[in-house]
Amino acid sequence: MSVRELVVLGTASQVPTRHRNHNGYLLRWDGEGFLFDPGEGTQRQMLRAGVAAHDINRICVTHFHGDHSLGLAGVIQRINLDKVPHPVSAHYPRSGQRFFDRLRYATAYRETVALLEAPVDTDGPLVRTPGYTLEARRLSHPVEAYGYRIVEPDGRRMLPDRLAAHGVKGPDVGRLQREGSLNGVALEDVSEVRRGQRFAFVMDTRLCDGVYALAEGCDMLVIESTFLDEDESLAVEFGHLTAGQAAGVAREAGVRHLVLTHFSQRYTDPAEFERQARAAGYEGDLTVARDLDRIQLPKRRA
Ligand SMILES: [Zn+2]
16 A cells, blocks of 8 residues: 655754754655655754665755755765665755755765755756646745645546446456547546545745645645744745745645644744644644644545
8 A cells, every 4th residue: 555644853943952953854655755854963963763764765955054045964874774675765955065065065974875866946847757846936035935736647536326327347457547538438428537546745934935836736735834823024034934934825725734833943832833733823733743643635626
């Protein structure tokens, strides 16, 4: 069975705290693993969360501040130490290539794995596979930052009662799916659109067009809410979101499961983020992320 879940490795902005590691997230998407924004300490958090270096197929870095990238050095060396048997691709803002180079080669080690550098310098699709398209959108932060989005293509769900009514059964079902029509029966007559799932990862940004574009129609949105609403002026100044702003985006975009994270260490009560998100009118599933949470993508829409 295919697994689609978010494993939260760390949730602190800027500096780790006693209860929160620097950022880090692994998304399991069927057989693939996407490691997002590995901050300092990500390698050890992977161990605690049961994530192996082998689980990583792609690394996506939104920007080169330490809480989103200092973990690259350790994770990349671990991928090589463990001789991960598949290539690993890395996506990050091209303007930060010098930071990526330093982190990749921070110390001496034996390179055993093909690490493919695929820097991002424009909005749009980065990779298309049969199972998903990975897209990037520019965000608004003091250093160049991109958010990421994974979009599964729409498919079709076969309807047993319609198949029976048209007398299609056995191997003919597969033939009809492959060929689009069979003996005068069209695929559309016996099936409905099965909407592909969508996941977005939005870190370190003010409100901007990219935030809304990434969030649009997502089954799960992982988004920073560094600040509470009373500190909105700080959020704007430093290029961040508040809980209410992030939840407002999720509400407008029709997000089904909102995951708030990347919290400033100035706040002590996580429940306040939830209260402000609800006050902003967001009514879907909501998680105020904690380190080592595992969060399933919602079941497909009926
Ligand atoms: Zn940050």
